[in-house]
Amino acid sequence: MIRITINHLSLQEVLRELEDNSAGALSIFMGNVRNRSKFGNVSEIYYEAYSEMAEEKMREIENEAQTKWGIKKLVAIHRIGKLKVGETSIIIGVSSEHRHEAFEACKYIINNVKTRVPIWKKEVTEESQKWTDGILLE
Amino acid sequence: MKSNVSDNDKIKVRLFAVLREVVGEREITITVPSGITVSYLNNVILMKYPQLKSFSNKFVTSVNCKVTTGDTVITSSDEIALLPPVSGG
Numbered sequence: 001m002i003r004i005t006i007n008h009l010s011l012q013e014v015l016r017e018l019e020d021n022s023a024g025a026l027s028i029f030m031g032n033v034r035n036r037s038k039f040g041n042v043s044e045i046y047y048e049a050y051s052e053m054a055e056e057k058m059r060e061i062e063n064e065a066q067t068k069w070g071i072k073k074l075v076a077i078h079r080i081g082k083l084k085v086g087e088t089s090i091i092i093g094v095s096s097e098h099r100h101e102a103f104e105a106c107k108y109i110i111n112n113v114k115t116r117v118p119i120w121k122k123e124v125t126e127e128s129q130k131w132t133d134g135i136l137l138e
Numbered sequence: 139m140k141s142n143v144s145d146n147d148k149i150k151v152r153l154f155a156v157l158r159e160v161v162g163e164r165e166i167t168i169t170v171p172s173g174i175t176v177s178y179l180n181n182v183i184l185m186k187y188p189q190l191k192s193f194s195n196k197f198v199t200s201v202n203c204k205v206t207t208g209d210t211v212i213t214s215s216d217e218i219a220l221l222p223p224v225s226g227g
Contacts, residue, residue: 031227047226048154048155048158049226050152050154050200050203050219050221052203053200053203053219054226056203078226078227089227090226090227110227113226113227114224114225114226114227115224116224117224117226118154118200118219118221118224118226119224119225119226119227120154120155120156120222120224120225120226121225121226122155131155131156131222131225132225133223133225134222134223134224134225135223135224135225136196136197136198136223136224137198137200137205137221137223137224138198138205
């Protein structure tokens with residue numbers, strides 16, 4: 001399941017989606033809003049996405065992970081809009097037969113989502129609002 | 139003789155993040171001659187919105203959700219977007 005959403009992310013929903021009796025391993029990555037950045041004390045982060053392209057790129061990354069590690073199920077959900085400190089911006093969940101594939105696929109997916117998917121974040125601190133330096137798409 | 143109007147395309151261009159804020163619009167419409175390339179379109183956009191000039195090497199252009207090179211030919215039915223460096227996750 002691949003999704004860009006404005007709604008709160010639910011770990012329980014992700015775990016339900018990953019249920020698979022043939023999978024012996026399940027790996028989860030959650031990204032949360034930190035209270036500090038190089039700009040100061042963060043009060044919230046605003047996320048924006050080109051949702052159609054973002055979901056397409058996330059499906060491309062999913063297919064690559066599937067080819068490399070033969071995973072059973074995958075969930076990748078990114079939240080957009082205003083998020084407060086401590087809230088979850090992204091959940092990646094992977095189920096596979098054994099742990100190695102689940103760990104590696106989860107790491108591959110989050111690393112590639114951060115560098116290849118058109119999503120942007122603006123950090124809001126007491127002093128400023130700044131778009132985070134990012135990576136130019138190729 | 140064909141009129142100049144029929145040789146023009148109205149290209150809609152979506153803007154995101156810092157580019158959207160600098161221009162103040164989520165989408166702009168650019169009138170250009172038919173059969174132009176992405177490079178040509180970007181030059182027209184920079185002339186019409188000079189506030190984007192300082193970002194000229196800090197965005198890429200996507201056509202129908204694919205990042206393209208400057209020599210890609212576009213039409214008014216294509217979905218064009220200007221994408222600044224990404225920072226999701």
